[in-house]
Amino acid sequence: MQQITIRRPDDWHLHLRDGAMLAAVAPETARYFGRAIIMPNLIPPVVKSSDASAYRDRILAALPEGSDFQPLMTLYLTEDSDPADVKRAKEEGLIHAVKLYPAGATTNSASGVTNFDKVRGVLETMAEIGLPLCVHGEVVDHDVDIFDREAEFIDRVLDPLRRSTPGLRVIMEHITTKEGADYARSGGDDLGATITTHHLVINRNAILVGGIKPHYYCLPVAKREEHRLALRAAAISGDPSFFLGTDSAPHLDHLKENACGCAGCFTASNTMSILAEVFEQEGALDKLEGFTSLHGPKFYGLEPNAAEMTLVKGDPVIYPDKIDTPEGPVTVFDPMMPLHWRVA
Numbered sequence: 451m452q453q454i455t456i457r458r459p460d461d462w463h464l465h466l467r468d469g470a471m472l473a474a475v476a477p478e479t480a481r482y483f484g485r486a487i488i489m490p491n492l493i494p495p496v497v498k499s500s501d502a503s504a505y506r507d508r509i510l511a512a513l514p515e516g517s518d519f520q521p522l523m524t525l526y527l528t529e530d531s532d533p534a535d536v537k538r539a540k541e542e543g544l545i546h547a548v549k550l551y552p553a554g555a556t557t558n559s560a561s562g563v564t565n566f567d568k569v570r571g572v573l574e575t576m577a578e579i580g581l582p583l584c585v586h587g588e589v590v591d592h593d594v595d596i597f598d599r600e601a602e603f604i605d606r607v608l609d610p611l612r613r614s615t616p617g618l619r620v621i622m623e624h625i626t627t628k629e630g631a632d633y634a635r636s637g638g639d640d641l642g643a644t645i646t647t648h649h650l651v652i653n654r655n656a657i658l659v660g661g662i663k664p665h666y667y668c669l670p671v672a673k674r675e676e677h678r679l680a681l682r683a684a685a686i687s688g689d690p691s692f693f694l695g696t697d698s699a700p701h702l703d704h705l706k707e708n709a710c711g712c713a714g715c716f717t718a719s720n721t722m723s724i725l726a727e728v729f730e731q732e733g734a735l736d737k738l739e740g741f742t743s744l745h746g747p748k749f750y751g752l753e754p755n756a757a758e759m760t761l762v763k764g765d766p767v768i769y770p771d772k773i774d775t776p777e778g779p780v781t782v783f784d785p786m787m788p789l790h791w792r793v794a
């Protein structure tokens with residue numbers, strides 16, 4: 451029997467939603483992960499520190515009895531965000547990051563930023579107090595092809611923004627391209643990048659070959675195979691710039707299997723089994739712990755979890771293909787390969 455033991459992992463990019471969906475999906479993450487950075491793109495979004503505090507209470511109330519899972523809260527950056535409120539929330543230990551959505555880039559991003567001059571004050575405050583900015587890095591310009599939107603964002607928005615705000619710590623969320631990985635690697639200690647589980651597994655063919663497959667549609671959309679390989683190389687490299695952010699993003703099946711299907715893959719239930727399989731395929735099981743459990747806390751200035759997780763290799767793992775909610779099912783990401791690593 452083959453097994454590995456690693457520090458308990460964290461998820462540095464997670465959507466838990468609210469209400470019945472929160473109650474259904476929170477246990478899936480809390481079962482495996484010690485902490486998670488909680489994305490603030492609710493409707494209405496988590497903009498003020500009081501919103502984050504109330505949302506944190508609702509998450510804690512949704513956890514299974516006895517769970518020690520810690521939600522790490524974020525604020526949603528709007529053009530009206532108040533630097534003083536952001537600073538207070540960080541000083542109180544309530545928030546660990548602020549999230550930037552370019553307006554219109556993704557699910558529930560309508561309240562995001564269009565005019566970057568209007569968020570200058572908040573970004574400067576964040577640079578002063580060392581509060582990281584999590585970035586959904588895609589331009590929204592209609593003249594830019596959807597497969598090029600991440601690479602364009604680096605040149606048009608991210609690099610100028612970082613140059614004009616020295617000291618700002620940035621996490622490029624859910625990178626999907628070779629350009630994203632190269633830029634993250636070149637950025638020094640103030641720049642990191644999360645990589646999702648699903649972008650290590652699928653390329654764009656998964657969405658489009660043999661019929662349209664809405665459960666593989668997420669944003670940023672999966673790219674060509676060369677980009678998936680670049681993400682795999684980054685994830686297994688041992689470079690602390692790269693860490694796990696699953697971007698597990700539950701949507702009801704009927705809203706994905708739809709003429710205008712929502713973006714998001716739900717991977718909370720099988721992420722660790724998938725990652726162990728991927729790292730084993732790459733001959734890099736020894737790099738799994740860094741990616742899932744060490745590099746993220748280091749970037750965020752936190753200690754790794756004290757607890758450990760053991761993964762055991764054996765017969766193909768059985769996991770649910772759907773999670774039930776009172777409003778309907780949510781499909782669990784199908785990695786299209788058997789998974790042999792079970793969390794003990």
Ligand SMILES: NC(=O)N[C@@H](CC(=O)O)C(=O)O
Pocket residue numbers: 465491556557558586667668669670697699700713714715
């Ligand atoms: N990744 C996605 O495809 N969807 C996310 C939003 C996001 O992280 O961009 C969601 O909230 O559903």
Ligand SMILES: [Zn+2]
Pocket residue numbers: 556586623624669670
């Ligand atoms: Zn995003």
Ligand SMILES: [Zn+2]
Pocket residue numbers: 463464465489697699
């Ligand atoms: Zn996300």
